[in-house]
Amino acid sequence: MRDNSWESKADEFSLYGFTDLPSVHERGTVVVTHGKGPYIYDTHGRQYLDANSGLWNMVAGFDHPGLIKAAQDQYARFPGYHAFFGRMSDQTVMLSEKLVEVSPFASGKVFYTNSGSEANDTMVKILWFLHGAEGKPQKRKILTRINSYHGVTAVSASMTGKPYNSVFGLPLPGFLHLGCPHYWRFGRPGETEEQFTARLAAELEATIIKEGADTIAGFFAEPVMGAGGVIPPSKGYFQAVAPILKKYGIPLIADEVICGFGRTGATWGCETYDFQPDAVISSKNLTAGYFPMGAVILGPDLANRVQAASEAVEEFPHGFTASGHPVGCAIALKAIDVILNEGLAENVNRLSGRMEAGLAQIAQNPNIGELRGVGYMWALEAVADRATKTPFDGKLSVSERIANTCTDMGLICRPLGQSIVLCPPFILTEAQMDEMFDKLDKALKKVFAEVA
Secondary structure, three states: OOOOOHHHHHHHHOOOOOOOHHHHHHHOOOOEEEEEOOEEEEOOOOEEEEOOHHHHOOOOOOOOHHHHHHHHHHHHHOOOOOOOOOOOOHHHHHHHHHHHHHOOOOOOEEEEEOOHHHHHHHHHHHHHHHHHHOOOOOOOEEEEEEOOOOOOOHHHHHHOEOHHHHHHOOOOOOEEEEOOOOHHHHOOOOOOHHHHHHHHHHHHHHHHHHHOHHHEEEEEEOOOEOOOOOEOOOOOHHHHHHHHHHHOOOOEEEEOOOOOOOOOOOOOHHHHOOOOOOEEEEOHHHHOOOOOOEEEEEOHHHHHHHHHHHHHHOOOOOOOOOOOOHHHHHHHHHHHHHHHHOOHHHHHHHHHHHHHHHHHHHOOOOOEEEEEEEOOEEEEEEOOEOOOOEOOOHHHOHHHHHHHHHHHOOEEOEEEOOEEEEOOOOOOOHHHHHHHHHHHHHHHHHHHHHHO
16 A cells, blocks of 8 residues: 555656656655745755756746746737647747847748657658658658767657667667767777867768768757767867768758757857757757747758748648647747846856866866866766776666765756766856755765765
8 A cells, every 4th residue: 555645646656757766666756846946845845956957948947937927928818829720829920030030040940849859850850851852752861979869759769879769669760870979988099089070070971971972861969968968079070070961961950959048158059069050959948948849940041942842732741739839939038038138148158167167176086087068067977997987887876876865965966877967057156056066076975985
């Protein structure tokens, strides 16, 4: 017989996603009731500093009055609609104009989804549709990278370069995963970072030649791999691969679901790493987490070609009931304003150096092999031996133990592989940052003393 606790009810009636089940069975679920600023509170009244921003996305905190009011006002005015049959809300039109305005493109078109996964899935369908309309129906293969994360639909999970998708029989045929641009982990002995980048670029070109450029629909890349463990690209990576893709006529799609709208310190990750994509995928920070929404932002070339392909068959036969939802669009318009004009992006740039310095101090721990990141997204890689980069035995579940210990101390962080990821809300103050450093440092020392 179960008790009547929140934890027991969660366990009985919920199917957990991306959750370490041994931890849940041992510790129970943290059932959250509300949030204030960067803090969340559970059913027992315990407070946690959420250094994960929910799931990268609650960048304005959990009770931003302007975002709440934008939702309330739009629900009162026009609570829901679609974007089919030549009808869409005024908020949808306004958001599309704003997204093109703040995008890396001088002009373009926007298509809405309910998540980043659906946006990546939609982008693949757009490429297949476009190439088929242009007489190249064989141009269907999708290139991504090992350790990349692009979503959980059948298509976006096939794009994701993670081994756990094998339990679903994925990837689907035609989804190819190239080398991960993580120099610290995958660089060869004696290989410089520039040589490592050149090797990955050569691998890309060799793959294109082997598969045939006329069979490859597009190349998708996160500016910084987020769910792969916060992996910035190796030095000069995008400057090396972009010309190769252009040479063979393969679109470069920037998956900015995590990086977009300020996480890397610029509006877009492609700005931080100085490359020009053909399309951008956006979600998460687009609504600051206050509404489920994704967007495909097409640059001018793809926008014009897709428009021509659609007119040839009199429509683009794709869409979702809630895509372009007026409440979501109203919230997104406010979120963009909050991030870009109300000091949030400025705060990231002002304090990102302080965050790096504080984490660098913590990373002097001999069981931290690498500190990596940019802006307000960082990871600490745990190792059994720093000199050899040897990881801990997987049976020790070191990163999960660190995250659980942090939770016990009132800090939410994320275990990814053998890394601990920190991606705090953009509103984080210096005092809250110090709180994050203090609790993380104590948790690391406690766990390493137990397992090292």
